[in-house]
Amino acid sequence: MNIxxxxxxxxxxxxxxxxxxxxxxxxxxxxxxxxxxxEKAAEKVYSELGLVRQLKNAKxxxxxxxxxxxxxxxxxxxxxxxLRRAPFVDLVFGPQSYHLLPELIGRALRRAxxxxxxxxxxxxxxxxxxxxxxxxxxxxxxxTVQEGCDxxxxxxxxxxxxxxxxxxxxxxxxAEARRAVASGVREITLLGQNVNAYHGKGPDGRPxxxxxxxxxxxxxxxxxxxxxxxxxxxDVDDELIAAHRDVPELMPYIHLPVQSGSDRILxxxxxxxxxxxxxxxxxxxxxxxxxxxxxxxxxxxxxGESDGDFQATLDLVDEIGFAQAYSFKYSQRxxxxxxxxxDQIPERVKSDRLAALQxxxxxxxxxxNEACIGKVLTVLLEKPGRHDGQMVGRSPYLQSxxxxxxxxxxxxxxxxxxxxxxxxxxxxxxAEAVGx
Ligand code: SAM
Ligand code: SF4
Numbered sequence: 001m002n003i004x005x006x007x008x009x010x011x012x013x014x015x016x017x018x019x020x021x022x023x024x025x026x027x028x029x030x031x032x033x034x035x036x037x038x039e040k041a042a043e044k045v046y047s048e049l050g051l052v053r054q055l056k057n058a059k060x061x062x063x064x065x066x067x068x069x070x071x072x073x074x075x076x077x078x079x080x081x082x083l084r085r086a087p088f089v090d091l092v093f094g095p096q097s098y099h100l101l102p103e104l105i106g107r108a109l110r111r112a113x114x115x116x117x118x119x120x121x122x123x124x125x126x127x128x129x130x131x132x133x134x135x136x137x138x139x140x141x142x143x144t145v146q147e148g149c150d151x152x153x154x155x156x157x158x159x160x161x162x163x164x165x166x167x168x169x170x171x172x173x174x175a176e177a178r179r180a181v182a183s184g185v186r187e188i189t190l191l192g193q194n195v196n197a198y199h200g201k202g203p204d205g206r207p208x209x210x211x212x213x214x215x216x217x218x219x220x221x222x223x224x225x226x227x228x229x230x231x232x233x234x235d236v237d238d239e240l241i242a243a244h245r246d247v248p249e250l251m252p253y254i255h256l257p258v259q260s261g262s263d264r265i266l267x268x269x270x271x272x273x274x275x276x277x278x279x280x281x282x283x284x285x286x287x288x289x290x291x292x293x294x295x296x297x298x299x300x301x302x303x304g305e306s307d308g309d310f311q312a313t314l315d316l317v318d319e320i321g322f323a324q325a326y327s328f329k330y331s332q333r334x335x336x337x338x339x340x341x342x343d344q345i346p347e348r349v350k351s352d353r354l355a356a357l358q359x360x361x362x363x364x365x366x367x368x369n370e371a372c373i374g375k376v377l378t379v380l381l382e383k384p385g386r387h388d389g390q391m392v393g394r395s396p397y398l399q400s401x402x403x404x405x406x407x408x409x410x411x412x413x414x415x416x417x418x419x420x421x422x423x424x425x426x427x428x429x430x431a432e433a434v435g436x
Pocket of ligand 2: 149150151152153156157158159193194232
């Protein structure tokens with residue numbers, strides 16, 4: 001979502017005369033678009049700011065001025081603290097304020113004394129104030145359809161940094177998708193912190209769920225593939241499962257975070273689903289779409305997690321089988337309920353559990369890739385590969401696939417017979433084109 005937000009910031013800044021540059025040194029305005037989800041991500045911002053300060057000082061010595069802005073969720077969560085720790089920062093703005101950038105930059109340029117702080121949640125959604133997205137550069141695009149979260153998992157900062165759930169109206173999403181397709185996009189990934197809680201106003205004025213939105217998008221001529229991320233198990237409804245059964249453009253791949261396999265921990269996390277409920281959802285999805293594969297998020301070392309709880313996570317992994325997964329050590333986030341729990345887990349235990357979990361997940365990923373050998377998979381050709389005459393694309397399961405193909409075929413969805421698999425990619429040879 002930060003990538004999407006950054007492109008939208010560029011859309012706003014272009015009319016002011018700003019263009020992207022390749023070297024930071026050439027920038028008149030430098031924006032760090034930040035993530036606050038784990039402590040490591042937030043701390044990275046301050047170490048990066050140390051380098052930015054040197055750059056700004058060096059430019060000042062040459063008589064050049066550079067505006068430094070910090071946006072995103074660290075800006076939202078830490079606000080004035082960013083200005084205190086890094087007083088050379090000119091502007092701090094949250095993820096719901098970036099449509100105000102022209103005005104905020106003006107204020108930052110006139111800055112007298114401290115930097116400008118903009119971390120309110122404006123009442124009007126920012127999407128109403130954003131210009132039309134600029135022409136897309138590639139054949140795949142992100143499209144934010146939902147933002148914010150009302151779930152309040154006890155470990156997570158998102159409800160505090162991104163605010164309450166908001167869904168963009170269907171017509172607005174379709175219009176943005178149509179423009180993207182007209183500029184050459186063949187695959188759209190719908191984004192939301194909780195994307196399957198989507199309930200945008202439909203053309204008939206009634207709320208429309210993610211399944212309905214997917215069906216609407218699938219009618220756009222030229223759009224070959226639809227994905228969505230990230231989903232919450234509680235919001236997987238019949239309509240979405242039916243879309244996986246009926247809509248060929250919807251990729252048979254779902255990122256469905258489970259976090260833990262232990263019901264006791266899931267309750268403490270306020271996840272609102274049990275491990276059993278997760279298993280049943282996966283079963284229904286696989287029944288509706290037999291070639292569906294899954295990825296997931298896991299947190300190890302959540303406060304109070306016993307060896308038995310962790311074993312329940314390993315058992316769930318073993319039983320479900322994931323094509324891919326992200327796993328993290330629990331990170332204490334100030335202001336979230338779990339951060340003040342008494343029974344925090346020692347770092348060493350977290351590290352051991354993460355290593356054990358990642359071993360199991362990596363093995364499944366390798367097995368999933370190897371099981372693709374001999375199958376014919378569709379590939380959206382995205383860019384030239386490292387070798388002459390080679391192109392790289394993605395499978396329905398987001399695996400990179402290398403094939404021999406001419407560069408002018410970028411944007412085509414072709415079929416490839418998979419001949420080789422490694423831990424992170426596949427190679428194959430072209431069968432016939434399935435869509436141009
Ligand atoms: N909304 C999605 C869901 O509920 O499944 C997840 C979105 S969250 C931005 C991405 C992932 O970051 C989560 O699924 C979780 O695994 C991880 N995460 C969030 N807070 C964390 C924390 N305090 N420590 C470690 N990992 C965390
Ligand atoms: Fe965070 Fe996802 Fe839970 Fe929302 S549902 S609080 S985004 S982990």
